[in-house]
Amino acid sequence: MNAAELRIRADAEMRSLLERLTHGIAMPGCSRDDPEDRGRPADGAPGTVATASADPSPDAGDVLLARIVWSRLVEPGDSLAGGLLRALGPVTALEQLAANASAARVRDLVRERTGEEPAGPALRRGLERWRLRLDRAATLADLQAGVERGMRVVTPEASDWPRAIGDLGDHAPPALWVRGDPALLGRAALAVVGARACTSYGSHITAELTEAVCTLGATVVSGAAYGIDATAHRAALALDSPTVAVLAGGADVPYPRAHESLLDRIAASGAVCSEMVPGSTPTRWRFLQRNRSIAALTRATLVTEAGATSGSINTAGHAAELGRGLAAVPGPVTSAASAGCHRLIRDYGATLVTNGAELCEFLEQLDGPAFFAPEPGRPSAGPHDGERQPTGRAPDAGAAGPQDQSGTGGSARPPADHRRALDALPLRGARTALDVARRAGLTLAEAHAALVELELLGTVERREARGRAETGWSLIRRG
Numbered sequence: 001m002n003a004a005e006l007r008i009r010a011d012a013e014m015r016s017l018l019e020r021l022t023h024g025i026a027m028p029g030c031s032r033d034d035p036e037d038r039g040r041p042a043d044g045a046p047g048t049v050a051t052a053s054a055d056p057s058p059d060a061g062d063v064l065l066a067r068i069v070w071s072r073l074v075e076p077g078d079s080l081a082g083g084l085l086r087a088l089g090p091v092t093a094l095e096q097l098a099a100n101a102s103a104a105r106v107r108d109l110v111r112e113r114t115g116e117e118p119a120g121p122a123l124r125r126g127l128e129r130w131r132l133r134l135d136r137a138a139t140l141a142d143l144q145a146g147v148e149r150g151m152r153v154v155t156p157e158a159s160d161w162p163r164a165i166g167d168l169g170d171h172a173p174p175a176l177w178v179r180g181d182p183a184l185l186g187r188a189a190l191a192v193v194g195a196r197a198c199t200s201y202g203s204h205i206t207a208e209l210t211e212a213v214c215t216l217g218a219t220v221v222s223g224a225a226y227g228i229d230a231t232a233h234r235a236a237l238a239l240d241s242p243t244v245a246v247l248a249g250g251a252d253v254p255y256p257r258a259h260e261s262l263l264d265r266i267a268a269s270g271a272v273c274s275e276m277v278p279g280s281t282p283t284r285w286r287f288l289q290r291n292r293s294i295a296a297l298t299r300a301t302l303v304t305e306a307g308a309t310s311g312s313i314n315t316a317g318h319a320a321e322l323g324r325g326l327a328a329v330p331g332p333v334t335s336a337a338s339a340g341c342h343r344l345i346r347d348y349g350a351t352l353v354t355n356g357a358e359l360c361e362f363l364e365q366l367d368g369p370a371f372f373a374p375e376p377g378r379p380s381a382g383p384h385d386g387e388r389q390p391t392g393r394a395p396d397a398g399a400a401g402p403q404d405q406s407g408t409g410g411s412a413r414p415p416a417d418h419r420r421a422l423d424a425l426p427l428r429g430a431r432t433a434l435d436v437a438r439r440a441g442l443t444l445a446e447a448h449a450a451l452v453e454l455e456l457l458g459t460v461e462r463r464e465a466r467g468r469a470e471t472g473w474s475l476i477r478r479g
Contacts, residue, residue, distance in 0.1 A: 008095045009058065010065040017143040018061055018068075021153045058091040060157065066090035067155045069139050070174040072277045073097075073130040075420070075441035076289035080118065080126045082170030087114045090174065097130055128443040132434075145278035146177060149252045154182045162186040165296045167322050173275030173293065177251045179263075180271035184242050188371050189219040190363065191298040191319070193291075193312040194228025194305045199337050202228060202305030205329055207235040209304065212356025213363065214241035216372045221246065221298050223290065224259055224266070228304055228312070233266055242270035246297065248290040249282035250274055283423035285416065291315040299366055300325030302353065306340030313340045320348060325366045327351040327359065417442060421450040422459065422475070430463040430472030 010018060058066070067090045074081040084093045087110045096106050103124040111117050146153065154161050155175045162185035165172055176185070190213055194202060210220055210232045220236045222229040224245040236243035245266045247255060251274040254260035263272050275293065276286065291311065295301055295318035306312045306328075319326050328350040331338025344350035353359045363371040417440075424439035424447075425431055431439075437447035451473050454460040463472040 007058075008062065008066060008091055008098060010061045014065055014140065014143060015061050017140075017147055018064055018153075020147045021143065021151065022064070022158070023152055062091050063089075063157055064153065064155060065139075066094045067157075067175040068142065068153060068277075069094055069134075071177070071275060072135075072139060072142060073133045074174070076173065076275055076286055077171050077292060078126075078441070079170040080122055081130065081174070082172060083116070083118060084110065084123075084126075085174060086170060087116065097127060098134060100131070101127075103127055125443045125446065129437065129441055129446070132438045132444070133441070142277040142279075145252065149278060150179065151251060151278065152178045152182055154178060154185070158182075160186065162297055164298075165293065168292060168296050171292065172296075176273050176275055177278065178271055178273045179251050179267040180269075180273075181242070182271065182273075184219055184244055184271045185273060185297055187219045188369070189221045189244065189298040191221045191294050191301040191315065192228065192232035192304060193222055193294065193301065193315045194303055195307055195310045195312065195337060195340075196225050196227040196229075197337075198227040198231070198305050199335070201331060201335075202337060203231045206231045206304040209302065209329070209353070209356055209359050210235035211239060212359055214239045216360060217241075218363070218372065219244060219270075221294055223247070223294060224255070224263055224272075226256060226259075228306075230259060230262060232304075233262060237265055237269065240269070244270055244297070245272045246290055246294050247272060247274040247282065248276070248286040250276050250278045250280040252278045253281065255282050283420065285420045285423060287311065288314055292318045295319040295322055295324055298324065299368070299371060300327065300363060302359065303328045303341055303344060303350070305329065305331060305337055306344075307336055308339040308343060310340045313344070316344055316348070316350070325351070325362065327353045327362050329353055415450075417446055417450040418454055421447055421454060425460065425473060425475050427475065430474035432470045432472055434470070436473065 070081065070085065070090055070093075084106070087093075088096070088106075092109075096109065103120055106127065107118055107120060107123055153175055156166070156172075160182045162176075164186070165176075176182070178185070192206060192210055194206065198206070206228050214220060214236050219242055220232050221244040222232045224230065224233060224247060233243050233245060243266055245263060247253070249255050251272050254263050266272050274280070274290075280286075288311070291314045294315055298319075301316055301319035301324060303312050303316055303326075316326055316328075326344065326348070328341040328344040329338075330341060330345065330352060333342070341350075345352050351362050353362060360372070420440040420442060421436055424436040433448045433451055434444055436442070436451065437444045440447060442450070451460055455462065459476060460473050461476050463474050
């Protein structure tokens with residue numbers, strides 16, 4: 001079917017699910033019972049998510065569906081997809097993808113609407129990797145899983161979309177899946193992050209500082225990992241203060257598994273959110289990109305204890321690049337567990353914080369609206385005589401700032417395609433290059449090239465199976 005003729009529209013079954021995912025927001029057309037009105041995959045367009053329709057105008061339900069589909073198609077931080085959605089809108093961009101429009105055709109459309117011209121080779125690779133995941137049945141399963149698990153979907157078109165995440169620009173997620181109250185994502189919030197293997201000192205100071213800000217009504221955001229993250233969440237819950245967990249996998253996938261009950265408690269009084277569709281597994285790449293969302297959702301980031309290579313330094317880098325406040329807690333100069341905090345203070349202008357009063361002072365001096373809601377007898381934080389100075393350049397911690405998924409980070413680190421290909425391989429057994437490409441969000445050529453390079457590096461090996469035409473790839477187990 002010609003791309004100009006294909007119309008992606010939500011059918012009656014999908015509209016019913018979409019209405020439940022938005023908790024009662026009516027989806028136009030969700031009550032249609034005539035089988036002729038229900039969507040069917042378009043002829044000649046396998047994998048189309050809805051229908052070929054004569055109606056050229058998408059409604060709110062169609063836009064919501066398109067964003068949900070895009071949340072399945074792209075890996076977090078894909079700025080190429082973000083730019084395409086900004087230029088064409090999620091529905092038109094999806095229609096072009098489903099109709100197998102050429103990169104030249106899509107580039108022409110973008111140029112007509114915005115005057116921009118995306119690079120041809122990058123756009124061609126993007127269209128190829130996104131089409132590998134285009135699957136109506138999988139999208140329907142995403143919707144059903146979201147409904148069954150009591151989740152909500154929020155998009156930039158919704159009133160409860162956290163506007164601050166728009167500061168990520170084209171790196172922003174197309175949608176967020178939420179267990180709990182999505183309105184919390186837009187409240188004044190502080191990110192509290194740090195090492196997984198924290199010391200008793202780190203745990204103690206994290207609980208103390210979390211209590212200080214929660215008592216004054218702030219929301220604490222973290223990643224639900226072991227160590228500092230879990231301590232911050234538990235401290236907030238102990239005060240009956242809402243807290244938000246941002247996950248690298250699906251919002252319904254407890255990670256680590258031992259924190260399943262903790263995540264359930266967070267969802268009951270706060271929110272657990274993710275940009276990944278239900279059932280998605282966390283990978284190293286998704287953890288790095290998850291950190292950008294933690295930084296964007298919050299007014300400031302506090303690192304309470306972190307080693308020199310801690311992932312929380314990555315979150316701090318995103319915060320600095322986004323112009324968010326950045327603070328860190330010092331530790332003993334002999335402690336490797338605090339080396340990352342010392343680096344943030346010394347080299348990157350992070351504000352040194354040692355107690356609750358200093359943390360609250362730091363937050364009240366942030367640019368923008370008052371961080372804490374005024375209380376009776378307590379003056380609200382007003383304008384200050386001098387503007388707060390920038391926190392300095394962002395820390396270089398691999399993927400420290402928002403970057404395109406094709407970036408390789410520092411030369412001492414493995415290229416992004418290598419990391420994602422390794423994440424897509426099982427601990428036991430083998431997968432084909434095509435399966436790796438689908439799971440990693442790469443084109444088939446990119447996946448094959450990464451696997452060949454990893455083979456040369458001695459990390460993976462080929463497995464030829466009798467009676468199978470396709471080559472399998474597996475991890476080389478050491479020790």
